[in-house]
Amino acid sequence: MDQSESFEDGLTALLPRLRRFAHTLSRNPADADDLTQATIERGLRSQAQWEPGTRLDSWLYRIMRNLWIDTVRSRGRKEDLHAPVEQAEQIGEDPRPAIEASIDLQKAIAAMERLPDEQREVVGLILIEGFGYRECSEILRLPIGTVSSRLVRGRTALLQMMGTPHGD
Known part of the structure; x- marks a missing residue:
């Protein structure tokens, strides 16, 4: 198995955890989906920056958090980010x-x-x-x-x- 396959397998295995953390950050299912997708895209584009032997999950969580900070800043906190209870109950x-x-x-x-x-x-x-x-x-x-x-x-x-x- 080459480094690319190992990276992609690891990324795939982390998808449920990434999605869960995205919801923790965003509190909104649609935002969580967008954030998860953006994190995966950024991770794939930046794959060469990840060092094999280090924790892929930590690296991807850091990418996700940084993307979320950028998203919140770009919105200028004008949008209400609270998900209705009905949507929150559908998570997991x-x-x-x-x-x-x-x-x-x-x-x-x-x-x-x-x-x-x-x-x-x-x-x-x-x-x-x-x-x-x-x-x-x-x-x-x-x-x-x-x-x-x-x-x-x-x-x-x-x-x-x-x-x-x-x-x-």
């Missing part, structure tokens, strides 16, 4: 069939959407995508301490919004 599948799980998922989605952008990015990468602090720090190009404090503030805000008590 509820892993638990119970009604209680559906209510919890709706609360979590609504709470996640109310987080400030910088907290939502960190929460999405660490708690949803499973990246470590160092990887998140590299993706967002932030000091680990900043990542840690944003995660703590984001997690605390989510727990408060969802009415869940948190430990000391």
